Amino acid sequence: MFLFSNFGKAHIGAIALGAAVFLTTGCEGFTPTDNQQAQTDNGATTEAVSDIPDADPALGELVTLRGGVNNIFDDNSFVMNTADGEAILVLNPAGQTLPVLQRAGQQPAEQEEDLNIPLQVTGTLEELNAAQLEQQYGLTLAPNLPEDYDQELVIVAENIALAPRPQDFWDAPENYFDETVAIEGDLRPLENTQNALALFEEGWINDVGVLVLGTEQLVRTENLEQGENVVVTGQAQLIDAATLQQANLGWNEAQIQEFITRYENRPVIQAEEVYPSAQPPHPIL
Numbered sequence: 001m002f003l004f005s006n007f008g009k010a011h012i013g014a015i016a017l018g019a020a021v022f023l024t025t026g027c028e029g030f031t032p033t034d035n036q037q038a039q040t041d042n043g044a045t046t047e048a049v050s051d052i053p054d055a056d057p058a059l060g061e062l063v064t065l066r067g068g069v070n071n072i073f074d075d076n077s078f079v080m081n082t083a084d085g086e087a088i089l090v091l092n093p094a095g096q097t098l099p100v101l102q103r104a105g106q107q108p109a110e111q112e113e114d115l116n117i118p119l120q121v122t123g124t125l126e127e128l129n130a131a132q133l134e135q136q137y138g139l140t141l142a143p144n145l146p147e148d149y150d151q152e153l154v155i156v157a158e159n160i161a162l163a164p165r166p167q168d169f170w171d172a173p174e175n176y177f178d179e180t181v182a183i184e185g186d187l188r189p190l191e192n193t194q195n196a197l198a199l200f201e202e203g204w205i206n207d208v209g210v211l212v213l214g215t216e217q218l219v220r221t222e223n224l225e226q227g228e229n230v231v232v233t234g235q236a237q238l239i240d241a242a243t244l245q246q247a248n249l250g251w252n253e254a255q256i257q258e259f260i261t262r263y264e265n266r267p268v269i270q271a272e273e274v275y276p277s278a279q280p281p282h283p284i285l
Helices: 034-041 099-105 109-114 130-137 166-171 241-246 253-262
Strands: 062-074 077-081 087-091 117-127 153-162 180-189 196-200 210-213 229-238 267-276
Touching (some): 062 087, 087 117, 130 153, 153 180, 166 180, 166 210
Parallel strands (some): 087 153, 210 267
Antiparallel strands (some): 062 077, 062 117, 077 087, 180 196, 180 229, 229 267
């Protein structure tokens, strides 16, 4: 069937997603490039950031952090938690504007501990030296930044993306339209559909998931395994017929209109990068 059983044989197999969520994980379907493999082999471990010595080879290298924001000093500096629960300062020299951070930064100080805004940040791991970072990156540190961050490790961000769970992205799409997102989820290849895939998460029952477009140049979809845990980064946008037509999905006009009708005001992601969560392009903190 296309999406629903009562649409007739003309739609058979176009997007056979079903409602069951597959829990198999792994990364056998991905073959990393030599560059990706080299970065993985030489990258940082998942030990607590505060325990990384100054001489660690990860210093000065690109790293990726997925976690929650728990303190905001200004638009260009905030604190995130690593996977181990360690706090690390993130500096944003490019001044990339994230409305969700701006709104959160305006909250009363007593509410900061409840922020927990999920982000993915990729940037250079450095030691906080105000004079050096100002010269190297053109940074001006927030005047309210506590002195105890001096000489501690920081991430100087190059890319910042909102990182909601697939279900949160689906349930509140208005928070993410026209924003860069980095969503981790369980992959579902789409039958008889090219240049696209779907993302789900364990325990979320949904018959379409998050539709990801523009994947052909990013991954070899014929090798992808159902249920692999992947990270997709790209632009979130409101679904429309023109977007689906330009995506070269192999759908006819009737299938496109059916999808638009059934999933009005739902978000899709125009993919810029797809990789298995176990094989990130940069070391994970």
